[in-house]
Amino acid sequence: MKKSYNSTDINQNQSQELSKKLYRSISEQAKRLDDARSCARTVVDLFSPNLLIQRKKLCEYCERLIFSDPILYGRKGEELLWRKGYYDVVSTSKKLKKKEYLPEEICHITAHINAGIGFYNHMLSKLQYNFNLNIESFIDFSLIHSGNKDVKVEAVDWAKQSVHQCLIYLGDLSRYKLEIYPNWESALPVRYYLQAVSYKPDYGMPHNQMGTLAMNQNRFLEAVYHYMRCLSCKFPFEGTLNNLIALFDRNSKFLEQLPDKNVEGIIETEQSEKIKIFIARFLLIIDVWYFDKKVNKVYDLCHQTYKNLEECLTFTKVSTNSESGDSIETDYYQLNHLNGDKIFKIIVICLLCISKLQLSKSPQLSTAVAFTLGIYSQLLKNVSNRIREGVLNFPCNENVKGKTGNGILKDLMAGRKRCKSKLRRRKALKNESEDESELSEHEENYSSSSDSFISDDEEEEVLDVSSDEDFDIIKVSDESNSGTPKDILTNGLFNGATTPDQQNPEKTEEDLSKIVQFMDVNDILEIFTEETILQSIKILNDWLATDLEVIKSCGSNTASLLRQITHLLNLVNVNLLSPKMIGVGLKNTEIINKGLRIPLSEDILLKGVEILKVSQETLDWNYADKKSLNTKEEAVIRVIKLLSFGKFLTTLNETGISYDDGNNIFVCTLNDSKKDDDKDSKMLLDEFDSSASTTTCNGTTIKSTSTPKLEGDSGSKSSGDVVGGQLNKMKHMGQLWLAAEVRALENRVGAGRTAALSPYLVLDADALIKYTFMVKQLVHSRKFIVLVPTAVVSALDDLKREKIEARDAIRWLESQFHRGNRFFRAQRPQERAPVPFIKYPKKKDKEMHVYIQIIECCHFLAEQQKGATDVVTLLIGNQNVLSNGENKEFSYVGLALSVGIAIEAITSFYGKWKKSKGKR
Numbered sequence: 001m002k003k004s005y006n007s008t009d010i011n012q013n014q015s016q017e018l019s020k021k022l023y024r025s026i027s028e029q030a031k032r033l034d035d036a037r038s039c040a041r042t043v044v045d046l047f048s049p050n051l052l053i054q055r056k057k058l059c060e061y062c063e064r065l066i067f068s069d070p071i072l073y074g075r076k077g078e079e080l081l082w083r084k085g086y087y088d089v090v091s092t093s094k095k096l097k098k099k100e101y102l103p104e105e106i107c108h109i110t111a112h113i114n115a116g117i118g119f120y121n122h123m124l125s126k127l128q129y130n131f132n133l134n135i136e137s138f139i140d141f142s143l144i145h146s147g148n149k150d151v152k153v154e155a156v157d158w159a160k161q162s163v164h165q166c167l168i169y170l171g172d173l174s175r176y177k178l179e180i181y182p183n184w185e186s187a188l189p190v191r192y193y194l195q196a197v198s199y200k201p202d203y204g205m206p207h208n209q210m211g212t213l214a215m216n217q218n219r220f221l222e223a224v225y226h227y228m229r230c231l232s233c234k235f236p237f238e239g240t241l242n243n244l245i246a247l248f249d250r251n252s253k254f255l256e257q258l259p260d261k262n263v264e265g266i267i268e269t270e271q272s273e274k275i276k277i278f279i280a281r282f283l284l285i286i287d288v289w290y291f292d293k294k295v296n297k298v299y300d301l302c303h304q305t306y307k308n309l310e311e312c313l314t315f316t317k318v319s320t321n322s323e324s325g326d327s328i329e330t331d332y333y334q335l336n337h338l339n340g341d342k343i344f345k346i347i348v349i350c351l352l353c354i355s356k357l358q359l360s361k362s363p364q365l366s367t368a369v370a371f372t373l374g375i376y377s378q379l380l381k382n383v384s385n386r387i388r389e390g391v392l393n394f395p396c397n398e399n400v401k402g403k404t405g406n407g408i409l410k411d412l413m414a415g416r417k418r419c420k421s422k423l424r425r426r427k428a429l430k431n432e433s434e435d436e437s438e439l440s441e442h443e444e445n446y447s448s449s450s451d452s453f454i455s456d457d458e459e460e461e462v463l464d465v466s467s468d469e470d471f472d473i474i475k476v477s478d479e480s481n482s483g484t485p486k487d488i489l490t491n492g493l494f495n496g497a498t499t500p501d502q503q504n505p506e507k508t509e510e511d512l513s514k515i516v517q518f519m520d521v522n523d524i525l526e527i528f529t530e531e532t533i534l535q536s537i538k539i540l541n542d543w544l545a546t547d548l549e550v551i552k553s554c555g556s557n558t559a560s561l562l563r564q565i566t567h568l569l570n571l572v573n574v575n576l577l578s579p580k581m582i583g584v585g586l587k588n589t590e591i592i593n594k595g596l597r598i599p600l601s602e603d604i605l606l607k608g609v610e611i612l613k614v615s616q617e618t619l620d621w622n623y624a625d626k627k628s629l630n631t632k633e634e635a636v637i638r639v640i641k642l643l644s645f646g647k648f649l650t651t652l653n654e655t656g657i658s659y660d661d662g663n664n665i666f667v668c669t670l671n672d673s674k675k676d677d678d679k680d681s682k683m684l685l686d687e688f689d690s691s692a693s694t695t696t697c698n699g700t701t702i703k704s705t706s707t708p709k710l711e712g713d714s715g716s717k718s719s720g721d722v723v724g725g726q727l728n729k730m731k732h733m734g735q736l737w738l739a740a741e742v743r744a745l746e747n748r749v750g751a752g753r754t755a756a757l758s759p760y761l762v763l764d765a766d767a768l769i770k771y772t773f774m775v776k777q778l779v780h781s782r783k784f785i786v787l788v789p790t791a792v793v794s795a796l797d798d799l800k801r802e803k804i805e806a807r808d809a810i811r812w813l814e815s816q817f818h819r820g821n822r823f824f825r826a827q828r829p830q831e832r833a834p835v836p837f838i839k840y841p842k843k844k845d846k847e848m849h850v851y852i853q854i855i856e857c858c859h860f861l862a863e864q865q866k867g868a869t870d871v872v873t874l875l876i877g878n879q880n881v882l883s884n885g886e887n888k889e890f891s892y893v894g895l896a897l898s899v900g901i902a903i904e905a906i907t908s909f910y911g912k913w914k915k916s917k918g919k920r
Helices: 007-039 049-068 070-096 103-131 153-180 187-199 205-216 220-231 240-256 271-290 298-312 328-333 340-360 365-391 409-414 416-429 434-447 485-493 505-517 521-530 533-545 548-557 559-571 588-597 601-605 610-616 621-626 631-649 674-687 725-753 765-770 772-780 790-799 804-819 846-863 892-898 906-919
Strands: 657-660 665-668 694-697 700-703 760-763 785-788 824-826 872-876 902-905
Touching (some): 007 049, 070 103, 205 220, 205 240, 271 340, 340 365, 559 657, 588 631, 631 657, 804 824, 872 906, 892 902
């Protein structure tokens, strides 16, 4: 009996036979390419016409093989295509080059890399079309949107994996370009790698490649972050562990080259050196924890690193000579300040260490948790101070006395029912209030359309209540506008006290929270979008929400941390349901009901991280595929998540946090007295193993610290082996908090000895022309309100034909005014007050006319602060003005001093300011 065959089986057998023949042809072609490559003596030999044709044929054959039988030969074809078609050529070129590539060699290699980038873009489009893949939400370049419908499931799984591999290949090819052009930005390869991570977060290969890229550019913090992310993935790359060990070895050698003493001798301008030392010490701690090494003096190292972080967080961005201040690439490589991205990586590295120590049940877990909570405390304090400073620089035109705050917290605490009823009431009243709201919006737009975000009435109180230590002005106001922000802050901070520390902190926070709730929602959201450290705080909140033991230990041991959390939550409690919100496309119901499920950019970056797995289970990852959020919308959702964490803390009795419905704020009732905090910290530190020597600072006993070197455990027991887990955690946290209290005490005492600096700085034309870099640093410090009088702008306009520096100054002023800066603005039309009892000369030359107008501007600012001294300083760039130049009949210095205005050379003022920063 004859065996029957159907047409399907025949076609499959024929296809398999063709695939086998094609695979044999590819193998032979690859062998010929290997032989020719081994015979090459120069880079140019790799690009002979014959080899170019053979490589092109190989790529075509591999592509045919991959798509003819993807299940059997897809992976093999991919590997041969990448290795023989592109990678081997680049790797051989590196070996054959001498010191540097010749121009002809660069042309050949660049053309080869560009061809590879084009080929893999084509592969992505073909994979999407042939296997009907939906990858538009993961890839940011255009692809084909329609494709084949009849595809096997096994083939689709392979195609998804192939898309992931193609993105890695595109990143590798772009990375090879950086080796030829080292001054190019690394954004392009990182872009492809991040898309690969977003597409398949379980695979660690893209993180390994980004770590290698960062390590080649001596960015150790970024390299450690990516290597540890790779090792935490479900499918890590095999060679990553060795890469991480080698990186830690390089970091240890860097630390060994440092002097044994602390780095206090480094001059103030070398901020980058201090940040490098902090990062090196931090990575040394991570080396100890991640590999669970037994190291002596690890607590001293934690304490010193904590102090370094506290100092580094005070560093402001140092402006460069470029017109825009800092380019993206310059900001990424120059460690002149800790930006939000670096802080984010530090936090994630700490959490990855904690996760690994939890799995191994290491006794060092409590130390790592305490150190991470110490960083958390620093970030809370830093962000709260900056938000507070920003809030006091914005207008608040509503009367807040006797009113209940309108922050969104009430809607979150009440739930959906209240929210829906509130929306119905708004809808019913919409037609009645339409005209009134339009008028109100018109008035607000008009009031905020000037060069500064600070209103005329409230700008003078901006720096009176600042927590900065560079100056301390006490204002006694004659006005009594009850219920206004001015009255609230004056009564709350300056009612018989000289510093905010002497006031009732609860009253101060309550007043400030009330102002936040009645601010224009667009103004406060602008402040939130600038605070990129909020991303790190949100991630730490997610971790704490899943680790109840840590939160409960905070309630019993470190109440000050919970009060810091409460203070920040009250600062972000704003009216996110306001109809006046601009630039936010989210509906009110979407904000309240779906806000917690919307993933933010930090959630997407950390998708799949084990320690955050519980918090990520509730996220709707499909939402990110449908809609991308802008920075303002992300700020709105981030506020919702932060307040939701506060709501969660109210459910834990150990935290002592409750919701005050009357004032619409969170309240923490634990350890209300700050003295009790100091006492608790001292008691915890006394229990700590006192192996180090102690010193006394301002009456407080602290331990001396130094940078330890890695030492093996020679049979002696460490402190972590002696004490129990819970008590050990209390001791470590007590040490960190005592260090923070002592540091704050030193700052307050040092601030009292420092001469006060004026909050208002007024510039003349010579200061802008000759000392632009000093002006930029004063502006970027965010410690002063720097004004440019109208007369100075006119003087610059007259000088622009003669001096190129004047043209540069004008361009910089235009860019700054267009961008908007609360600390740098132009004179307003009404800001001018004639000097009384002074008779001006009848004949005024141009210089005299300009300086009289400048002094009249200064006089107006000083008049707004009656009773205060040293409010305004006029900074001069021309020394002849101070000596009165050629004018013997009229004295500019005398005119300024007659109305209480300080006049000083900008170089002298700049030196005093830098010196005052050094004393702190």
